[in-house]
Amino acid sequence: MGLTMQWLGGCGTAPTAREGSGYSGSGEIPSRLTPDQAGDVTIYAIGLVGTPYRYGGNTPQAGFDCSGLISHVYQTRAQVSAPRTVARLNGWGNLVAADRVRSGDLVLFAQRDQVTHAGIYVGQGRFVHAPSTGGEVRLDYLGSKYWSAQQVAFRRP
DSSP: OOOOOOOOOTOHHHBEEEEEEOOOSSSSOOOOOHHHHHHHHHHHHHHHHTTOOOOOOOOOTTOHHHHHHHHHHHHHHHHHOOOSHEEEETTTSSSOOOGOOOOEEEEEEETTTTEEEEEEEETTTEEEEOSTTOOOOOEEEETTTTTEEESEEEEOO
């Protein structure tokens, strides 16, 4: 889990993932979001399920790519400006261990140490994300065959 994801572009790009430093304190992991804001982020993200995927999209009307979905949700529901590109999501917030992840945290995916995708964790092993071209925003399980085969890291904004 100790990966710091290094992003170079949008969803589906393949920059390298590397070991990095995350939050190592034993107390509560710092967050830009209050618990109420994290709840609002979660509910709003789930409400966007079904919105079409669109590369570069960052509104419900235009559709979303993965980083556009994240940016829109955090800005709209928590008035927190998230980086618009996955390249910049790399250093945003603090790494979170899987046993400490909570609703509203980011989920970052990699295959063979290559970062490929991002979404918003919504609890109970599920996350909302905007998959590739031709898809739509959807709610998936981290434990599904496809997603469980990838490396995953969590970040708390």
